[in-house]
Amino acid sequence: MNGKKFTQFLLEWNKALNNRPMPWKGEKDPYKVWLSEVILQQTRVEQGWAYYEKFVKQYKDIKALAKASDEAVFKLWEGLGYYSRCKNLLFTARTVAEKYNGVFPASYEEIVQLKGIGPYTASAIASFCFNLPYAVIDGNVFRILARVFGIDTPIDSTAGKKQFKELAEQLLDREQPGIYNQAIMDFGATVCKPALPLCSSCHLNSICAAFKNATVSNLPVKEKTLQKKLRWFSYFIFHANDTTFIHKRTAKDIWQNLFEFYLVESDAAPSWTDDKVETLLATRLGIKQFSNVTVITALPQQLTHQTIKGYFISINLAEVPQVLSGANDRWVTTEQMKNLPFPGFINQHLQNKNIQASLF
DNA sequence: AAATCGGGGTC
DNA sequence: GACCCAGATTT
Structure with a gap:
């Protein structure tokens, strides 16, 4: 020694x-x-x-x-x-x-x-x-x-x-x-x-x-090796009356206390055809009136223990649905959104959208 | 004792 | 893709 x-x-x-x-x-x-x-x-x-x-x-x-x-x-x-x-x-x-x-x-x-x-x-x-x-x-x-x-x-x-x-x-x-x-x-x-x-x-x-x-x-020696999970996050971005639906994450999961859009998680890669979007909105949210559906593939995000892939689906609604007004739900303006914390997965998408919008 | 919890840098 | 970073908490 x-x-x-x-x-x-x-x-x-x-x-x-x-x-x-x-x-x-x-x-x-x-x-x-x-x-x-x-x-x-x-x-x-x-x-x-x-x-x-x-x-x-x-x-x-x-x-x-x-x-x-x-x-x-x-x-x-x-x-x-x-x-x-x-x-x-x-x-x-x-x-x-x-x-x-x-x-x-x-x-x-x-x-x-x-x-x-x-x-x-x-x-x-x-x-x-x-x-x-x-x-x-x-x-x-x-x-x-x-x-x-x-x-x-x-x-x-x-x-x-x-x-x-x-x-x-x-x-x-x-x-x-x-x-x-x-x-x-x-x-x-x-x-x-x-x-x-x-x-x-x-x-x-x-x-x-x-x-x-x-x-x-x-050296040093480690005995445990981590394994990574793949998760599919499809975020539905609902717009109504110049506001956007967001939700505060409270589950015992990643990104607790951060905000997100309406999340649909799936085990396998989803394919968001017009039919599937329509069915999901009707069965899960009772939404029948909507327009301007655009689906954008998300940039995958690497976390230490998981990889997040998915889609952002932007949808205009005629009115704010009753089911989307829980304790951790909000309808916010673009300005209000700027003061709230979001995961990088979402900020990445918002930033790309702004860059593309500024090209016109 | 093992599992979870982010995001970014290095090789 | 694997590993690491001025670790802590929960299960």
């Missing part, structure tokens, strides 16, 4: 060679650190960067965020994915505003109890803001430790999680946990990268087991 040298070399690298600017780096305000960490959960720094800047500009402190409307905050989060993060962000902002009078709690135990904050995020906040000795364990840390110490225990196994956690806590510089945690993540993102790591110029290659054994590309 080369623990002492690992920590020493990492901090040396950090001081001499780490040049990675980020807007939240060195930040001590728990609100901003928390916000950045939640945005960055399973999200690349480059992708989260602009979202962080939008949020801190729009909501200066946690009380301001707590007072914001759900829809305004979801609109700001739109396109970032994993929308339960946004839901929990709002919940925790309101918890801190009420229960803690707007002052972020300063102990790990209190922090980790907040919604949307797990072991990683709590460790990050505790170390960055309060100099508490908690080691962050994220994808970077798993990868670096697996390579440097030559550990092939699967990182997604129970044994692996325990083993890497113990090692990470052992390696932490307890005098400067914030500096150390920032350093190890910067190192993973810029040197010990998932693909094509910079081994030949790495400051730690003299103590790296994987470099010595030429097993860098085999």
Whole structure:
């Protein structure tokens, strides 16, 4: 075990060679650190960067965020994915505003109890803001430790999680946990990268087991592989009286709390002939008067665990049907739609339509 | 312990 | 197409 040298070399690298600017780096305000960490959960720094800047500009402190409307905050989060993060962000902002009078709690135990904050995020906040000795364990840390110490225990196994956690806590510089945690993540993102790591110029290659054994590309090990589902979404865009029908998604499924048009999901690829559209409108919605049916093939959207394909079917209705006025249903103008969050699958379609319209 | 939850980048 | 990303929550 080369623990002492690992920590020493990492901090040396950090001081001499780490040049990675980020807007939240060195930040001590728990609100901003928390916000950045939640945005960055399973999200690349480059992708989260602009979202962080939008949020801190729009909501200066946690009380301001707590007072914001759900829809305004979801609109700001739109396109970032994993929308339960946004839901929990709002919940925790309101918890801190009420229960803690707007002052972020300063102990790990209190922090980790907040919604949307797990072991990683709590460790990050505790170390960055309060100099508490908690080691962050994220994808970077798993990868670096697996390579440097030559550990092939699967990182997604129970044994692996325990083993890497113990090692990470052992390696932490307890005098400067914030500096150390920032350093190890910067190192993973810029040197010990998932693909094509910079081994030949790495400051730690003299103590790296994987470099010595030429097993860098085999580490870390994962045991589970994900499989992707294919889903067919046909969205009926109903227009009536200069408004459009939209629906807020509330099911335990993707895109919860985002809006959509009238959805018909099918197991296999549908074919929307005039007859099938007519039958569907009549049987499911009791609609008999309609016009200007246009069917457009959607651009497929790749999610991590599923592929979404489908169609957008635009239809003019003579009047608003009774069945489409549930609690989560709305008829909105184009202007109102702009302030509401939609999935990328839908925004993609709306954008393409605007581009085509502007050509005339 | 396993399944879910997005969207974007890299190879 | 497969894998990964400053993970957390639910089942």
